[in-house]
Amino acid sequence: DAKTTQPTSMDCAEGRAANLPCNHSTISGNEYVYWYRQIHSQGPQYIIHGLKNNETNEMASLIITEDRKSSTLILPHATLRDTAVYYCIVRVGGNTDKLIFGTGTRLQVFP
């Protein structure tokens, strides 16, 4: 699996958009970009994933650059409950493949 690089930490004001970047310059053509988050000591929670098109669901939007070497997770209106560690993971599509967690970004949402 390709390696990803994320900032160690970020802050965001409540109600504002949180934009979390991820670099995955060695991504292969058949690898997807997945985002998970982990709220303190809870199990990681799936947020969104994509291959090359931008994706949106009820939780977030995923913007993938045209060359697929980087992506941005957008939480449109951050709340205090969005404070968590956010993991960007690159993985071949397929349902038996493990997830490899990198360091992640610790997002702190403040009032």
Added chain:
Amino acid sequence: AAGVIQSPRHLIKEKRETATLKCYPIPRHDTVYWYQQGPGQDPQFLISFYEKMQSDKGSIPDRFSAQQFSDYHSELNMSSLELGDSALYFCASSSTHPQGTHEGYTFGSGTRLTVV
């Protein structure tokens, strides 16, 4: 909707004892994964099973073993426990025949093991 169930939630053991952690996947999920997360660390993949056969292996110590049973639940057996085994242990499950766009890779709430 049913989630991944792990038991027990908390477990305290002494050094050199054994521990068994259980994981009940989401119904109709056929793959189970185990992860270990030490204090202040990121989750580390240990082992996975697909259709009751080991499908992948990560940094799992030889003192640990795991299996998946006919009802798809899985157990992680840990022997000769060491202080360094104190961690959160997460189980996740997924399906090779997902419903909808998400592959259904879902984590349980974890078991916190403390070795004293």
